[in-house]
Amino acid sequence: MAIRLGNSCENCENLMQNDTCKVHGVKVSSSYTCDSFEMKAVLKDNRNCVTCMRYESSDCANPQKAAPGMLCSHWAPQNARA
Structure with missing residues (x-):
């Protein structure tokens, strides 16, 4: 299992303001991550x-x-x- 720094929905550019993933259309939290993860340009x-x-x-x-x-x-x- 790989450990990735900051690789959670909280740091993904696909996270919308209402904590919904715009790629998967589901409610997420900081403990989620996926293969479509795209790191925000600025944290x-x-x-x-x-x-x-x-x-x-x-x-x-x-x-x-x-x-x-x-x-x-x-x-x-x-x-x-x-």
Whole structure:
């Protein structure tokens, strides 16, 4: 079994906004992939205070400086999946 970096429907250019595959016409999630996979030309890189789960919480490392568009070394994604 091959392991492919970022090879999921979430990174495929065939994924439509309503999480439907425009090739197969079915609802998909990030755990799906197929042989018709086409990598998006640019992946979203929206890491900043607003997308950090610590933003405006008591465990924020820099509460006086945290602001939209900023990033620190303590950033933690809001939607982490294993």
